[in-house]
Structure formats: structure tokens, C-alpha cells
Amino acid sequence: MPNPTPDSVWRRFLTDSEEAIARSAPREPSARERTGLPKRNVPVGDTWYCEDAPAEPSWRHLDTRGRIRRLGRILAGAAALAVLLGLFSCLPEEPPGLPTGPESTSPPRTSSAVVESPSPAPPSSPSADAA
DSSP states (O other), rough: OOOOSOHHHHHHHHHHHHHHHHHSSSOOOOOOHHOOOOOOOOOOSSSOOSOOOOOOGGGGGHHHHHHHHHHHHHHHHHHHHHHHHHHHHHSSSTTTTTOOOOTTTTTTOOOOOOOOOOOOOOOOOOOOTTT
């Protein structure tokens, strides 16, 4: 049977180092590179920008009436939140109509029959100690 690999290939195999093998080996592309999809952070087309929306002036550029109006909106929102929290605190912990107490958690009895366990049988023969 002839030798399938020549001696020069075997000599190169024995003398190559890891760095030489890594430099000469081809690099396999990653899955993302193979698909050819665009990067995620790059927007497609023009980004949307609303030019018609008026920006509210900052607090320092408001006049006195504007400051009072804005402060009134903030206080009204806080008051509405406080009223909602107060209403939720007044709600009962359990829904109405459900039974309460420890006896309501036990399963209902379906029959009144009592099952007794068999009693131990009395000894039939006298023991050797009794005689």
C-alpha cells in the first residue's frame, strides 16, 4: 500500500507551532457576517422628527400666571393621586360575600358515618409468665 502523504507534509506537521497554524488557517465568518444584515443601530431612512409640536417654555421663561397654572396642574395631579390612594386604603381586604374564619377553610363533610379502626385482638392463650 503506498504512503498517501509525502514525508515533507509529515515534517511540516511535526515542526509547525500553534501560532504558525493559527496564522495560516482561514478565518470562518460569524453567523451575523454570513447573513449580511445591516447593523442594528443604523436607522433606515430619515428618522422621524415632529416640527409642528410647540415646546413648552421653561419655568424661568414663564410669567407669573403661567407659573401658577403649571404649579396648579402639578398640585392637582398630586391631589388626584392622594385621593386614589385614600380610596384604595378604604377597600376591604377580602371581597364581600366570601365566608371568613377557620371553619370555612375546612372541606365540607359529605356523610356523618364514623369509621372506627379495629381494636387489637385480646391474647387467646395465657402467657408462660402468668402460670
